Amino acid sequence: MKLSISSNVHLVEPGDFEPADHWYPRALNSQIHPLVAAFLNLNHEQMAARFCRLNPRADHETVMKLLKYQPKYFRWSGTDLMHVTNNQGLRKLTLIETNSCPSGQKSMPLLDFSFEHGGYRRLIEKTFKPMVEKHPEEGALAVIYDKNPMENVGYAATIAEVFGQNVYLAQYKLGDKDAPVEFRDGKMFVRGEKEEWVEIKAAFRYVTQEPWTRIPKHSKTLLLNPIEACLAGGRNKEVASEAYDRFNEEFESKGISIFTPKTYRNVPYGELQSYFEKMGGSMVIKVPDSNAGQGVYTVVNQKEMDFALAELAHDPDEVFIIQELIHSNYTEGKDPADTWYHLGTIPDSKGRSFAFDLRMMMHATEDGMRPLAIYSRKSGFPLNQPLPEDMNSWEVYGTNLSIKGDDGWTYADERLILFDVRNFALLGLGIDELIRGFIQSIMAVYAIDQNAIHTFDKEASIV
Amino acid sequence: MNMIKNILIVEDDVVFCKLLTRFLTKNSYTTKDAQSAKQAFELLKEQTFDLAILDYRLPDDNGLSILESIKEGDKVSKVILITRYGDQEVANKAIDLGADAYVSKPINPDELLNVIQNL
Numbered sequence: 001m002k003l004s005i006s007s008n009v010h011l012v013e014p015g016d017f018e019p020a021d022h023w024y025p026r027a028l029n030s031q032i033h034p035l036v037a038a039f040l041n042l043n044h045e046q047m048a049a050r051f052c053r054l055n056p057r058a059d060h061e062t063v064m065k066l067l068k069y070q071p072k073y074f075r076w077s078g079t080d081l082m083h084v085t086n087n088q089g090l091r092k093l094t095l096i097e098t099n100s101c102p103s104g105q106k107s108m109p110l111l112d113f114s115f116e117h118g119g120y121r122r123l124i125e126k127t128f129k130p131m132v133e134k135h136p137e138e139g140a141l142a143v144i145y146d147k148n149p150m151e152n153v154g155y156a157a158t159i160a161e162v163f164g165q166n167v168y169l170a171q172y173k174l175g176d177k178d179a180p181v182e183f184r185d186g187k188m189f190v191r192g193e194k195e196e197w198v199e200i201k202a203a204f205r206y207v208t209q210e211p212w213t214r215i216p217k218h219s220k221t222l223l224l225n226p227i228e229a230c231l232a233g234g235r236n237k238e239v240a241s242e243a244y245d246r247f248n249e250e251f252e253s254k255g256i257s258i259f260t261p262k263t264y265r266n267v268p269y270g271e272l273q274s275y276f277e278k279m280g281g282s283m284v285i286k287v288p289d290s291n292a293g294q295g296v297y298t299v300v301n302q303k304e305m306d307f308a309l310a311e312l313a314h315d316p317d318e319v320f321i322i323q324e325l326i327h328s329n330y331t332e333g334k335d336p337a338d339t340w341y342h343l344g345t346i347p348d349s350k351g352r353s354f355a356f357d358l359r360m361m362m363h364a365t366e367d368g369m370r371p372l373a374i375y376s377r378k379s380g381f382p383l384n385q386p387l388p389e390d391m392n393s394w395e396v397y398g399t400n401l402s403i404k405g406d407d408g409w410t411y412a413d414e415r416l417i418l419f420d421v422r423n424f425a426l427l428g429l430g431i432d433e434l435i436r437g438f439i440q441s442i443m444a445v446y447a448i449d450q451n452a453i454h455t456f457d458k459e460a461s462i463v
Numbered sequence: 464m465n466m467i468k469n470i471l472i473v474e475d476d477v478v479f480c481k482l483l484t485r486f487l488t489k490n491s492y493t494t495k496d497a498q499s500a501k502q503a504f505e506l507l508k509e510q511t512f513d514l515a516i517l518d519y520r521l522p523d524d525n526g527l528s529i530l531e532s533i534k535e536g537d538k539v540s541k542v543i544l545i546t547r548y549g550d551q552e553v554a555n556k557a558i559d560l561g562a563d564a565y566v567s568k569p570i571n572p573d574e575l576l577n578v579i580q581n582l
Contacts, residue, residue, distance in 0.1 A: 001572065002570065002571055003483060003570040004545075004568040004570055005568065005569035006568070006569075007520070010479070010482070021482075021485055149477055149481060150481075153478060169478070171476070171478065193548065194549075
C-alpha cells in the first residue's frame, strides 16, 4: 500500500487485505448462526418453493424469474425491512427503503472460515469482475467513496487481490473543491502520484451524498453501481415509491407485491400539518433524497410536528413523502385493521423489547440474485415503556446507526445486532422471514432497475 | 533502537490515519490521531508524545505552524513532517524549524518505519 499518492488518494496493492481492518472486532470474532448459514446456502429453487408455500397465491414461475433476474443498472443493493404485525397477528416484513451503496460487510460474520475475504470477495468475484471483463474501455481500477472507509479499503484490497493489480482508492466528497476524481466526456480520472490524471476503466462506487452532483449518467467508466441506479430509486425515496407501485400493478395477477407502509408522495410543505391531522396525529416525514436516517422525522405529537416544520422550512418548495408510522404497540393504532405494529426484539431480562430493522445486502451474479450480508439495528429506547417527556420518538422508532458529527460520520454500533450464534435469536426471526425478506428485496431491485431501464435507455438512445 | 513508543499522527485524511495507525500498531507503537490542528493541540494538552508525524496540509492550519508550536513546548520529542511530492521548499523550511526528518508523499509505510527507527 502507498499512502497519499496524492491528496485523498491511496494506492492499494495485492496482499493489502487485513481482516481486522474490514470487520468490526465483534463481527470478526463471531460465529454465524446456523439458521442464517442455512438460508445463505439455499438455492433458488428451494427459496422459490418455500416462498410459494408461505404465499399460496404467488406464481412459482414468476418468483423464479425474479430470482434469476439480471439487473442492468442495479447489480448491488441493500434493503431495510421491518418486522411488523397487525391486529390479526399477521406477521410481515415491510420495506422501508432500498439503497444503492449499502453497508454491511463489516457487520457480517464469515459464512466460511476458510474464505478469508468473506462477502467482500463474493461481491467482487461474482459481480464486479464479470462486469469488468466484458467492459471494453481501457484504464486502471478504482474505488471511490465518501463514507465508510472500513468497508471501502476492504473492497479496494479485494479488487487488488482478485485482479492482481493496484487499485486507486479515492475519497470523493460533496463540496470538495480540489477533488481527486474528475469526469471528462463521461470517463473517470483519478489524480495520481505525480499529480497526473489516471484514466479509470472501472470503479467500485460508494458515493452516497448527492452523488448525482458529480457522477454523470451514461458513464464510460464502468461503475458498480452507476448513477442511474440512484436516480431511478436507489437513492430517492419518492422515485422508488412510484417504482414499487408500478411493480405491484404489473404483478398483481401473479400474487406477489412489495409491502410498504401506506405512503403519500409529493406532499408540499404547506400541507404537512393537514396530513398530520388526517393521519391521526402520527406519521413519518421523509425528504425524498435523504439517507442514513438524516431528513427522516418520526412525528407522534404536535411538539414534534412543530420541530419538523421548523427544520424543513428552509426549502418551502421541496415536496415530501409521508408514510404511516409503524406503531410501537397494538393499543396505539387508530384503525386496528389497517395499522401495523413493530414485533420488536424478544424481551430481554428487564422486559424491554426494541424496534429493529433488517438490512439485506444482495448482489447480481451470473446465476441470478444472491444474498450477501445481513444484520439488524435496534432502536435506542424500548417499544414497551412510556416515552419520557423530553425524549424524541426517533429514539423509539429510529434504527439507523449513522450519526453525522462536525468532523464526519460515526456509528452507534452498540445498537448493531449481528446474525451470529449469540444475537440472532434476539430478533425472533426464522428462515421463512429471511426468505420473504430476500425475495421482497429482489422485487424492489427489479422495480428500480426496470425504472432505470425505462428512464435512461430511452434517454441514451436520444443522446 | 531509539526510545520512540507513542506517536501522534496529524493528518486530515481519516483513511490515511487508520491505515498508518494499523501499520504502526503492528510494529509495536501506540498512536493517537488528529484530523486537524485544533484536535492535535487538544491532544497535546492531555499527554506527551515521543514523535509527531505532521501532514503539511491541514484544514485549519499547516504542519509548519504546528511544528513551531511543538518546538516551543516540551510535549513532543521528535517531529517528522509529511510534504507533498517534490515540495523541497517546505521540506527545507521544516528542517530549519527543527523537524527531525521529513518524508514526501506517497508514503510507503515500510520506508516511514525505517525513518522512525533511525531518528
